[in-house]
Amino acid sequence: xxxxxxxxxxxxxxxxxxxxLQKHGADARVLAGGQSLIxxxxxxxxxxxxxxxxxxxxxxxxxxxxxxxxxxxxIARDVAVERASWSGDRRWSLLHDASxxxxxxxxxxxxxxxxxxxxxxxAGDWTAVALATRASVVVRGKSGSRTxxxxxxxxxxxxxxxxxxxxxxxxxxxxPDDRSAGSYQKIERKVGDFATAAAAVQLSLNxxxxxxxxxxxxxxxxxxxxxxxxxxxLLVGQKPTADVIRAAAAAAAxxxxxxxxxxxSIPYKKNLAGVLVARGLRQALGRLGVTI
Amino acid sequence: xxxxVTVNGTVYERDVQPRTLLAYFLREDCGLxxxxxxxxxxxxxxxxxxxxxxxAVKSCxxxxxxxxxxxxxxxxxxxxxxxxxxxxxxxxDQHGLQCGFCTPGMLLTSYALLKHNPNPSxxxxxxxxxxxxxxxxxxxxxxxxxxxxAGQMHEPVSA
Numbered sequence: 360x361x362x363x364x365x366x367x368x369x370x371x372x373x374x375x376x377x378x379x380l381q382k383h384g385a386d387a388r389v390l391a392g393g394q395s396l397i398x399x400x401x402x403x404x405x406x407x408x409x410x411x412x413x414x415x416x417x418x419x420x421x422x423x424x425x426x427x428x429x430x431x432x433x434i435a436r437d438v439a440v441e442r443a444s445w446s447g448d449r450r451w452s453l454l455h456d457a458s459x460x461x462x463x464x465x466x467x468x469x470x471x472x473x474x475x476x477x478x479x480x481x482a483g484d485w486t487a488v489a490l491a492t493r494a495s496v497v498v499r500g501k502s503g504s505r506t507x508x509x510x511x512x513x514x515x516x517x518x519x520x521x522x523x524x525x526x527x528x529x530x531x532x533x534x535p536d537d538r539s540a541g542s543y544q545k546i547e548r549k550v551g552d553f554a555t556a557a558a559a560v561q562l563s564l565n566x567x568x569x570x571x572x573x574x575x576x577x578x579x580x581x582x583x584x585x586x587x588x589x590x591x592x593l594l595v596g597q598k599p600t601a602d603v604i605r606a607a608a609a610a611a612a613x614x615x616x617x618x619x620x621x622x623x624s625i626p627y628k629k630n631l632a633g634v635l636v637a638r639g640l641r642q643a644l645g646r647l648g649v650t651i
Numbered sequence: 652x653x654x655x656v657t658v659n660g661t662v663y664e665r666d667v668q669p670r671t672l673l674a675y676f677l678r679e680d681c682g683l684x685x686x687x688x689x690x691x692x693x694x695x696x697x698x699x700x701x702x703x704x705x706x707a708v709k710s711c712x713x714x715x716x717x718x719x720x721x722x723x724x725x726x727x728x729x730x731x732x733x734x735x736x737x738x739x740x741x742x743x744d745q746h747g748l749q750c751g752f753c754t755p756g757m758l759l760t761s762y763a764l765l766k767h768n769p770n771p772s773x774x775x776x777x778x779x780x781x782x783x784x785x786x787x788x789x790x791x792x793x794x795x796x797x798x799x800x801a802g803q804m805h806e807p808v809s810a
Contacts, residue, residue, distance in 0.1 A: 360691045367652065367669035367716045390717075397712050398693050400670075410669070412717060463782025465699055465707045465760055550781040551694060 362400035369412045373528070376413050377499055381524045383409040389526055390414070391434050391474035394466050413526075424534065431530040433474075437467035449646045450534070453541025453561050457488045460543065463551040476512065477527050479519050479583050482553040486513055486584035488543065489530065491559035491574035496520075497529040504528065516582040539563040540646035541574075544635040548622060554579040555622040556631040558611065560639035562594070564647055570594045575607065575639075577632050580615035587614045590636060601651055604640045608633035654719040658683060659728025667715050673708075674698045676715035677725060685726040685755050686710055689784070696783030699756040700725050707763035724762070726755035737803040738762060738796070747796030749787035756783050761797045771801060 370376035380387050388396060388407035391414065399405040413419055419433040422443055429451075431440075441458035445451055461467055461475070461484045475485040476496060488494075489509040496512045497504055498521055512520045521527050535541075541561035545554050561574035573594035575587040590607035597603045612633030619625050641651060655664050658681055665680045677686045677700070689697030693712040700710045701724040729736035738758050741747065748754045757780065764771060764779040771779065776797045777790075785793060 361672075362670045364668065364670055367714070369716075369719075393714075393717075394693065394712060397672075397714070401692070410714075414717065463696075464764075464779050465696055465709055465782040466693065466712075468706045468763070469708050469713070 360401050362397070363403060363406045365400075365407055366409045367412065368409060369415050371415055373416060373418060373499075373526075376411050376416065377526055379409070379411045380526055381501070383411075383524075385523045387411055387524075389474075389477070391477075392436065392470040393474075394462065394470035395474070395478045395480065419528075427534050429532040429534060431472050431532070433526070433528055434471050435473070437461050437470045437472060437475075438464075440472065441467070449540040450537070451541075452643070452646055453488055453491060453543050453559055454532075456541070456543035457484050457545075457559070460484065460545050460547075466551070473527050473530050476509075476530060477519055477521055479513055479515075479517055480553075481516050481581065481583055482557070482579040483584060484543070484545065484554070484557060484578060485530075487557060487559040487576040487578040489513075489532070490576035490584055490586045491541065491561040492532045492535075493574060494530055494532045496527050497531065498525055498527050500525045506531065510586060513583050535561065536563055536571075538565075538571075538647065540643045542639040542642035542646070544639045544642070545578075546631060546635065553622070556580065556615070556617070556628050556635055558632060558635035558639045560636065560643050562640070562643045562647070564649075568649070569596060569598050573607075575611060575636060577611060577615055577636075580617050580628070580632050585614060585616075587611045587636070589614065594640075599640070599644050599649055599651060604637050604651065607640060608637040611636035652716055652719075654716055656681075656715070656718045656721060656723060658723045659725060665715075669714060669716050671715045672711055673700070673713045673715045673718055673723075674710035676718075677710060677723070680715070683725050683727050687752055687755055689752065689756075694784070695753070695756070696760060696780075697753050697756040699759045699783065701759050701763050705763060705766050707760045724759065726758055729758060729762070736762075737800040738765075740803070741796035741798075741800035742793070745792045745796040745799055747789065747792045749785075749789050753783060753785045753787075757785070757793055761800065764797070765801055765804060769801065769804065771797070773798065776801075 387409040421432040545557040557578040575590040589610040615632035617628035689695035
Protein backbone atom coordinates (compact mmCIF):
# COMPACT_ATOMS: atom_id res chain seq x y z
CA UNK A 360 0.00 0.00 0.00
CA UNK A 361 3.03 2.28 -0.28
CA UNK A 362 3.51 3.82 -3.73
CA UNK A 363 6.64 3.17 -5.78
CA UNK A 364 9.32 5.81 -5.27
CA UNK A 365 9.07 8.99 -7.33
CA UNK A 366 10.60 12.44 -7.54
CA UNK A 367 8.38 15.26 -6.31
CA UNK A 368 8.39 18.67 -7.95
CA UNK A 369 6.25 21.48 -6.62
CA UNK A 370 5.47 23.88 -9.45
CA UNK A 371 4.88 27.53 -8.59
CA UNK A 372 3.63 28.71 -11.96
CA UNK A 373 1.93 27.35 -15.06
CA UNK A 374 5.15 27.86 -17.02
CA UNK A 375 7.20 25.95 -14.48
CA UNK A 376 4.72 23.05 -14.43
CA UNK A 377 4.67 22.90 -18.20
CA UNK A 378 8.49 23.00 -18.44
CA UNK A 379 8.80 20.13 -15.97
CA LEU A 380 6.19 18.06 -17.82
CA GLN A 381 7.98 18.68 -21.12
CA LYS A 382 11.29 17.69 -19.54
CA HIS A 383 10.06 14.42 -18.03
CA GLY A 384 7.54 13.38 -20.71
CA ALA A 385 5.84 10.03 -20.18
CA ASP A 386 7.52 9.51 -16.79
CA ALA A 387 5.67 12.44 -15.23
CA ARG A 388 2.13 12.94 -14.03
CA VAL A 389 0.36 16.06 -12.86
CA LEU A 390 -0.67 15.92 -9.20
CA ALA A 391 -3.84 18.01 -8.73
CA GLY A 392 -6.36 16.73 -6.16
CA GLY A 393 -4.75 13.30 -6.31
CA GLN A 394 -7.93 11.62 -5.08
CA SER A 395 -7.75 9.04 -7.87
CA LEU A 396 -4.04 9.19 -8.71
CA ILE A 397 -2.74 8.55 -5.19
CA UNK A 398 -4.91 5.44 -4.61
CA UNK A 399 -3.86 4.19 -8.06
CA UNK A 400 -0.21 4.70 -7.07
CA UNK A 401 -0.76 2.90 -3.78
CA UNK A 402 -2.18 -0.10 -5.63
CA UNK A 403 0.78 0.23 -8.05
CA UNK A 404 -1.67 0.61 -10.90
CA UNK A 405 0.17 3.84 -11.66
CA UNK A 406 3.93 4.22 -11.25
CA UNK A 407 4.94 7.69 -12.41
CA UNK A 408 8.58 8.41 -11.63
CA UNK A 409 7.95 12.15 -11.36
CA UNK A 410 4.97 14.00 -9.88
CA UNK A 411 4.51 17.65 -10.76
CA UNK A 412 2.35 19.12 -7.98
CA UNK A 413 0.22 22.01 -9.26
CA UNK A 414 -1.64 22.64 -5.99
CA UNK A 415 0.59 25.61 -5.20
CA UNK A 416 -0.33 27.46 -8.39
CA UNK A 417 -2.87 30.01 -7.15
CA UNK A 418 -3.62 31.02 -10.75
CA UNK A 419 -5.17 27.58 -11.32
CA UNK A 420 -7.73 27.90 -8.52
CA UNK A 421 -10.79 29.64 -9.96
CA UNK A 422 -14.29 29.21 -11.30
CA UNK A 423 -15.48 32.24 -13.24
CA UNK A 424 -17.89 33.38 -15.91
CA UNK A 425 -16.17 34.79 -18.95
CA UNK A 426 -18.11 35.97 -22.03
CA UNK A 427 -20.86 33.37 -21.88
CA UNK A 428 -18.56 30.59 -20.72
CA UNK A 429 -18.08 29.04 -17.31
CA UNK A 430 -14.35 28.51 -16.85
CA UNK A 431 -13.13 25.99 -14.26
CA UNK A 432 -9.43 26.19 -13.44
CA UNK A 433 -7.11 23.20 -13.13
CA ILE A 434 -7.24 22.97 -9.34
CA ALA A 435 -10.78 24.20 -8.64
CA ARG A 436 -12.14 21.68 -6.13
CA ASP A 437 -15.40 19.80 -6.50
CA VAL A 438 -16.69 21.58 -3.40
CA ALA A 439 -16.17 24.96 -5.09
CA VAL A 440 -18.86 24.03 -7.61
CA GLU A 441 -21.25 23.07 -4.82
CA ARG A 442 -20.61 26.34 -3.00
CA ALA A 443 -20.56 28.63 -6.05
CA SER A 444 -22.95 31.58 -5.88
CA TRP A 445 -24.67 30.52 -9.12
CA SER A 446 -25.05 26.93 -8.00
CA GLY A 447 -28.74 27.33 -7.09
CA ASP A 448 -29.58 28.69 -10.56
CA ARG A 449 -31.62 26.06 -12.44
CA ARG A 450 -29.47 26.52 -15.53
CA TRP A 451 -26.64 24.93 -13.55
CA SER A 452 -28.72 22.31 -11.77
CA LEU A 453 -26.86 19.49 -13.53
CA LEU A 454 -23.55 20.73 -12.13
CA HIS A 455 -25.03 21.29 -8.70
CA ASP A 456 -26.56 17.81 -8.60
CA ALA A 457 -23.28 16.21 -9.63
CA SER A 458 -21.23 18.30 -7.19
CA UNK A 459 -23.16 16.69 -4.32
CA UNK A 460 -22.59 13.06 -5.32
CA UNK A 461 -18.99 12.87 -6.52
CA UNK A 462 -17.09 10.46 -4.23
CA UNK A 463 -17.77 11.61 -0.63
CA UNK A 464 -17.86 15.02 1.08
CA UNK A 465 -14.26 14.82 2.34
CA UNK A 466 -12.84 13.72 -1.01
CA UNK A 467 -14.77 16.57 -2.69
CA UNK A 468 -12.84 19.11 -0.61
CA UNK A 469 -9.65 18.07 -2.41
CA UNK A 470 -10.68 16.41 -5.68
CA UNK A 471 -10.82 18.63 -8.76
CA UNK A 472 -13.18 18.85 -11.74
CA UNK A 473 -10.43 19.11 -14.36
CA UNK A 474 -8.46 16.29 -12.71
CA UNK A 475 -11.52 14.07 -12.89
CA UNK A 476 -11.89 14.80 -16.61
CA UNK A 477 -8.21 13.97 -17.13
CA UNK A 478 -8.49 10.75 -15.13
CA UNK A 479 -11.44 9.69 -17.33
CA UNK A 480 -12.62 6.90 -15.09
CA UNK A 481 -15.28 4.66 -16.67
CA ALA A 482 -17.59 5.62 -13.78
CA GLY A 483 -16.56 9.27 -13.52
CA ASP A 484 -19.25 11.88 -12.83
CA TRP A 485 -17.77 15.05 -14.33
CA THR A 486 -17.09 13.33 -17.65
CA ALA A 487 -20.79 12.62 -18.16
CA VAL A 488 -21.67 16.17 -17.03
CA ALA A 489 -19.13 17.59 -19.50
CA LEU A 490 -20.66 15.60 -22.36
CA ALA A 491 -24.22 16.68 -21.54
CA THR A 492 -23.20 20.35 -21.27
CA ARG A 493 -21.00 20.20 -24.39
CA ALA A 494 -17.93 21.33 -22.52
CA SER A 495 -14.40 21.63 -23.84
CA VAL A 496 -10.98 21.45 -22.23
CA VAL A 497 -8.05 23.80 -22.76
CA VAL A 498 -4.84 21.81 -23.16
CA ARG A 499 -1.39 23.33 -23.26
CA GLY A 500 1.03 21.55 -25.57
CA LYS A 501 4.31 22.26 -27.33
CA SER A 502 2.71 24.44 -29.97
CA GLY A 503 0.61 26.45 -27.52
CA SER A 504 -2.85 26.00 -26.03
CA ARG A 505 -5.74 24.39 -27.86
CA THR A 506 -9.39 23.94 -26.94
CA UNK A 507 -10.56 20.33 -27.29
CA UNK A 508 -14.29 19.50 -27.46
CA UNK A 509 -15.17 16.97 -24.76
CA UNK A 510 -16.19 14.32 -27.31
CA UNK A 511 -12.63 14.36 -28.66
CA UNK A 512 -11.06 14.84 -25.24
CA UNK A 513 -12.41 11.57 -23.81
CA UNK A 514 -10.53 8.91 -25.78
CA UNK A 515 -10.87 5.70 -23.78
CA UNK A 516 -10.71 4.46 -20.18
CA UNK A 517 -8.13 6.56 -18.34
CA UNK A 518 -7.04 8.05 -21.67
CA UNK A 519 -7.64 11.58 -22.93
CA UNK A 520 -6.41 13.96 -25.60
CA UNK A 521 -3.77 15.19 -23.12
CA UNK A 522 -0.50 13.76 -24.50
CA UNK A 523 2.92 13.30 -22.92
CA UNK A 524 4.33 16.54 -21.63
CA UNK A 525 0.99 18.35 -21.87
CA UNK A 526 -1.31 19.77 -19.19
CA UNK A 527 -5.05 20.48 -19.04
CA UNK A 528 -5.51 24.06 -17.86
CA UNK A 529 -9.25 24.68 -17.80
CA UNK A 530 -12.68 23.19 -18.45
CA UNK A 531 -15.10 25.44 -20.36
CA UNK A 532 -18.86 25.10 -20.27
CA UNK A 533 -21.14 27.25 -22.40
CA UNK A 534 -23.59 29.18 -20.19
CA PRO A 535 -27.05 27.71 -20.87
CA ASP A 536 -29.83 30.10 -21.84
CA ASP A 537 -32.53 31.17 -19.36
CA ARG A 538 -34.97 28.40 -20.29
CA SER A 539 -32.51 25.63 -19.41
CA ALA A 540 -32.16 23.08 -16.66
CA GLY A 541 -30.50 19.75 -16.10
CA SER A 542 -30.33 16.82 -13.74
CA TYR A 543 -27.75 14.31 -12.59
CA GLN A 544 -28.98 10.88 -11.58
CA LYS A 545 -26.68 8.36 -9.96
CA ILE A 546 -27.24 5.03 -8.28
CA GLU A 547 -24.47 3.91 -5.95
CA ARG A 548 -24.41 1.14 -3.35
CA LYS A 549 -23.02 3.52 -0.75
CA VAL A 550 -21.55 7.01 -0.63
CA GLY A 551 -18.09 6.94 -2.19
CA ASP A 552 -18.60 3.78 -4.21
CA PHE A 553 -18.32 3.82 -7.98
CA ALA A 554 -21.67 4.38 -9.69
CA THR A 555 -23.76 1.35 -10.59
CA ALA A 556 -25.15 3.60 -13.30
CA ALA A 557 -25.39 7.36 -13.79
CA ALA A 558 -27.00 9.75 -16.26
CA ALA A 559 -26.47 13.44 -16.99
CA VAL A 560 -29.21 15.42 -18.71
CA GLN A 561 -29.25 19.05 -19.88
CA LEU A 562 -32.26 20.56 -21.68
CA SER A 563 -33.29 23.93 -23.05
CA LEU A 564 -36.79 24.79 -24.23
CA ASN A 565 -38.13 27.06 -26.96
CA UNK A 566 -40.80 29.65 -26.08
CA UNK A 567 -43.45 27.28 -27.46
CA UNK A 568 -42.38 24.57 -25.03
CA UNK A 569 -40.62 22.34 -27.55
CA UNK A 570 -37.11 21.12 -26.78
CA UNK A 571 -34.47 23.37 -28.32
CA UNK A 572 -31.31 21.55 -27.25
CA UNK A 573 -30.68 18.30 -25.39
CA UNK A 574 -27.59 16.79 -23.82
CA UNK A 575 -27.81 13.19 -22.63
CA UNK A 576 -24.81 11.23 -21.36
CA UNK A 577 -24.18 8.09 -19.35
CA UNK A 578 -21.46 7.03 -16.98
CA UNK A 579 -20.56 3.52 -15.77
CA UNK A 580 -21.94 2.41 -19.12
CA UNK A 581 -18.79 1.41 -21.01
CA UNK A 582 -15.05 2.16 -21.23
CA UNK A 583 -15.75 5.84 -20.51
CA UNK A 584 -18.70 8.20 -20.28
CA UNK A 585 -20.73 8.28 -23.50
CA UNK A 586 -23.09 10.66 -25.22
CA UNK A 587 -26.44 9.14 -26.20
CA UNK A 588 -26.76 10.84 -29.58
CA UNK A 589 -29.92 9.00 -30.50
CA UNK A 590 -31.69 10.21 -27.34
CA UNK A 591 -30.62 13.78 -28.08
CA UNK A 592 -31.92 13.45 -31.64
CA LEU A 593 -35.23 12.04 -30.44
CA LEU A 594 -35.70 14.93 -28.01
CA VAL A 595 -34.76 18.00 -30.04
CA GLY A 596 -37.71 19.73 -31.69
CA GLN A 597 -40.28 17.66 -29.79
CA LYS A 598 -42.87 18.69 -27.29
CA PRO A 599 -41.87 16.82 -24.13
CA THR A 600 -44.29 13.94 -23.56
CA ALA A 601 -44.22 10.61 -21.75
CA ASP A 602 -43.69 8.89 -25.12
CA VAL A 603 -40.72 11.10 -26.00
CA ILE A 604 -39.16 10.45 -22.62
CA ARG A 605 -39.74 6.72 -23.01
CA ALA A 606 -38.09 6.71 -26.43
CA ALA A 607 -35.05 8.65 -25.17
CA ALA A 608 -34.73 6.27 -22.21
CA ALA A 609 -34.88 3.26 -24.51
CA ALA A 610 -32.13 4.77 -26.65
CA ALA A 611 -30.00 5.22 -23.52
CA ALA A 612 -30.54 1.63 -22.41
CA UNK A 613 -29.53 0.47 -25.89
CA UNK A 614 -26.41 2.65 -25.91
CA UNK A 615 -25.26 1.53 -22.46
CA UNK A 616 -22.49 -1.07 -22.67
CA UNK A 617 -21.66 -1.80 -19.03
CA UNK A 618 -19.62 -4.58 -17.49
CA UNK A 619 -21.17 -7.03 -15.08
CA UNK A 620 -19.74 -6.82 -11.56
CA UNK A 621 -20.89 -6.99 -7.95
CA UNK A 622 -23.01 -3.90 -8.57
CA UNK A 623 -25.21 -5.67 -11.09
CA SER A 624 -25.60 -7.68 -14.27
CA ILE A 625 -25.41 -6.23 -17.76
CA PRO A 626 -29.20 -6.34 -18.35
CA TYR A 627 -29.82 -4.70 -14.97
CA LYS A 628 -27.36 -1.89 -15.62
CA LYS A 629 -28.62 -1.30 -19.15
CA ASN A 630 -32.17 -1.04 -17.87
CA LEU A 631 -31.02 1.26 -15.08
CA ALA A 632 -29.36 3.60 -17.61
CA GLY A 633 -32.75 4.06 -19.26
CA VAL A 634 -34.53 4.53 -15.95
CA LEU A 635 -32.04 7.20 -14.88
CA VAL A 636 -32.30 9.09 -18.18
CA ALA A 637 -36.10 9.13 -17.82
CA ARG A 638 -35.84 10.36 -14.23
CA GLY A 639 -33.30 12.98 -15.26
CA LEU A 640 -35.47 14.25 -18.09
CA ARG A 641 -38.49 14.46 -15.80
CA GLN A 642 -36.53 16.31 -13.13
CA ALA A 643 -34.98 18.75 -15.62
CA LEU A 644 -38.39 19.44 -17.12
CA GLY A 645 -39.86 19.82 -13.64
CA ARG A 646 -37.27 22.46 -12.91
CA LEU A 647 -38.54 24.26 -16.00
CA GLY A 648 -42.11 24.05 -14.73
CA VAL A 649 -43.10 21.20 -17.03
CA THR A 650 -44.65 18.20 -15.28
CA ILE A 651 -45.19 15.00 -17.21
CA UNK B 652 13.24 15.72 1.06
CA UNK B 653 13.23 18.17 3.94
CA UNK B 654 9.75 19.25 4.96
CA UNK B 655 8.50 21.70 7.55
CA VAL B 656 4.95 21.05 8.65
CA THR B 657 3.15 22.84 11.47
CA VAL B 658 1.03 20.30 13.31
CA ASN B 659 -1.25 21.60 16.05
CA GLY B 660 0.89 24.72 16.27
CA THR B 661 4.19 22.86 16.67
CA VAL B 662 6.72 23.01 13.85
CA TYR B 663 8.04 19.62 12.73
CA GLU B 664 11.09 19.54 10.46
CA ARG B 665 11.66 16.08 9.06
CA ASP B 666 13.45 14.35 6.19
CA VAL B 667 10.94 12.19 4.28
CA GLN B 668 10.66 10.27 1.05
CA PRO B 669 8.21 11.89 -1.38
CA ARG B 670 6.10 8.74 -1.25
CA THR B 671 5.53 9.04 2.50
CA LEU B 672 1.84 9.51 3.06
CA LEU B 673 0.74 12.26 5.43
CA ALA B 674 -0.97 9.76 7.76
CA TYR B 675 2.28 7.85 8.27
CA PHE B 676 4.29 11.05 8.59
CA LEU B 677 2.01 12.14 11.44
CA ARG B 678 2.06 8.78 13.16
CA GLU B 679 5.66 7.68 12.64
CA ASP B 680 7.70 10.82 12.02
CA CYS B 681 5.82 13.12 14.40
CA GLY B 682 4.73 10.44 16.89
CA LEU B 683 1.13 11.64 16.76
CA UNK B 684 -0.74 8.36 16.73
CA UNK B 685 -4.17 9.90 17.27
CA UNK B 686 -4.63 9.94 13.49
CA UNK B 687 -5.79 6.41 12.65
CA UNK B 688 -5.39 4.46 9.44
CA UNK B 689 -8.49 2.35 8.91
CA UNK B 690 -8.84 1.21 5.32
CA UNK B 691 -5.68 2.64 3.76
CA UNK B 692 -7.69 3.16 0.56
CA UNK B 693 -9.42 6.51 1.10
CA UNK B 694 -12.75 4.85 1.88
CA UNK B 695 -13.27 5.05 5.64
CA UNK B 696 -12.30 8.55 6.78
CA UNK B 697 -10.54 7.47 10.00
CA UNK B 698 -7.40 9.36 8.91
CA UNK B 699 -9.06 12.72 8.28
CA UNK B 700 -7.12 15.78 9.43
CA UNK B 701 -7.74 19.47 8.77
CA UNK B 702 -5.44 21.30 6.37
CA UNK B 703 -4.84 25.03 6.83
CA UNK B 704 -7.69 25.42 9.29
CA UNK B 705 -10.62 24.62 7.06
CA UNK B 706 -10.24 21.74 4.63
CA ALA B 707 -10.82 18.16 5.79
CA VAL B 708 -8.45 15.78 3.99
CA LYS B 709 -7.92 12.04 4.14
CA SER B 710 -4.30 11.92 5.24
CA CYS B 711 -3.78 8.45 3.76
CA UNK B 712 -4.48 10.04 0.41
CA UNK B 713 -2.03 12.93 0.50
CA UNK B 714 1.77 12.95 0.53
CA UNK B 715 3.63 14.54 3.42
CA UNK B 716 5.64 16.62 0.94
CA UNK B 717 2.39 18.25 -0.15
CA UNK B 718 1.94 19.53 3.40
CA UNK B 719 5.34 21.25 3.41
CA UNK B 720 4.79 24.80 4.63
CA UNK B 721 1.19 24.09 5.62
CA UNK B 722 -0.75 23.80 8.90
CA UNK B 723 -2.27 20.51 9.99
CA UNK B 724 -4.78 20.02 12.79
CA UNK B 725 -5.07 16.52 14.26
CA UNK B 726 -7.15 15.16 17.11
CA UNK B 727 -4.27 15.92 19.49
CA UNK B 728 -4.72 19.61 18.75
CA UNK B 729 -8.42 19.93 19.53
CA UNK B 730 -8.44 20.24 23.30
CA UNK B 731 -7.25 23.38 25.03
CA UNK B 732 -5.15 21.93 27.84
CA UNK B 733 -7.54 19.97 30.06
CA UNK B 734 -10.60 21.57 28.45
CA UNK B 735 -12.11 19.43 25.75
CA UNK B 736 -13.09 21.00 22.44
CA UNK B 737 -16.90 21.32 22.17
CA UNK B 738 -16.86 18.50 19.63
CA UNK B 739 -14.94 16.22 22.00
CA UNK B 740 -17.27 17.19 24.82
CA UNK B 741 -20.23 16.42 22.57
CA UNK B 742 -18.87 12.94 21.80
CA UNK B 743 -18.28 12.42 25.53
CA ASP B 744 -21.72 13.61 26.63
CA GLN B 745 -23.69 11.91 23.87
CA HIS B 746 -21.77 8.64 23.96
CA GLY B 747 -20.61 9.32 20.40
CA LEU B 748 -18.00 6.59 20.45
CA GLN B 749 -17.83 2.93 21.22
CA CYS B 750 -14.49 1.43 20.18
CA GLY B 751 -13.22 4.92 19.29
CA PHE B 752 -11.27 3.95 16.20
CA CYS B 753 -13.21 6.19 13.80
CA THR B 754 -13.51 9.03 16.33
CA PRO B 755 -10.49 11.15 15.32
CA GLY B 756 -11.71 11.22 11.71
CA MET B 757 -15.28 11.93 12.81
CA LEU B 758 -14.06 14.82 14.98
CA LEU B 759 -11.89 16.43 12.33
CA THR B 760 -14.45 15.99 9.54
CA SER B 761 -17.04 17.59 11.84
CA TYR B 762 -14.61 20.39 12.68
CA ALA B 763 -14.33 21.34 9.01
CA LEU B 764 -18.07 20.91 8.57
CA LEU B 765 -18.88 23.33 11.43
CA LYS B 766 -16.25 25.74 10.19
CA HIS B 767 -18.09 26.02 6.91
CA ASN B 768 -21.62 25.53 8.23
CA PRO B 769 -21.89 26.58 11.91
CA ASN B 770 -25.59 25.77 12.06
CA PRO B 771 -26.05 22.44 10.27
CA SER B 772 -29.33 20.55 10.11
CA UNK B 773 -29.35 16.89 11.04
CA UNK B 774 -29.39 16.10 7.31
CA UNK B 775 -26.35 18.36 6.77
CA UNK B 776 -24.46 16.48 9.48
CA UNK B 777 -25.40 13.06 8.13
CA UNK B 778 -24.44 14.13 4.62
CA UNK B 779 -21.21 15.76 5.81
CA UNK B 780 -20.14 12.62 7.65
CA UNK B 781 -21.22 10.23 4.90
CA UNK B 782 -17.59 9.59 3.91
CA UNK B 783 -16.68 8.47 7.44
CA UNK B 784 -17.42 4.92 8.49
CA UNK B 785 -18.14 3.78 12.05
CA UNK B 786 -17.96 0.00 12.20
CA UNK B 787 -19.64 0.01 15.61
CA UNK B 788 -22.48 1.69 13.68
CA UNK B 789 -22.94 4.32 16.37
CA UNK B 790 -24.06 6.97 13.93
CA UNK B 791 -27.09 8.11 15.88
CA UNK B 792 -25.03 9.35 18.81
CA UNK B 793 -22.30 10.73 16.57
CA UNK B 794 -24.90 12.96 14.92
CA UNK B 795 -26.20 14.04 18.35
CA UNK B 796 -22.65 14.82 19.44
CA UNK B 797 -22.08 17.10 16.48
CA UNK B 798 -25.46 18.78 17.05
CA UNK B 799 -24.50 19.45 20.67
CA UNK B 800 -21.15 20.88 19.63
CA ALA B 801 -22.75 23.13 17.01
CA GLY B 802 -25.05 24.51 19.70
CA GLN B 803 -22.21 25.10 22.14
CA MET B 804 -19.98 26.77 19.60
CA HIS B 805 -22.82 29.17 18.99
CA GLU B 806 -23.21 30.28 22.57
CA PRO B 807 -22.07 33.84 22.98
CA VAL B 808 -18.67 34.15 24.59
CA SER B 809 -18.96 35.91 27.92
CA ALA B 810 -16.05 38.20 28.47
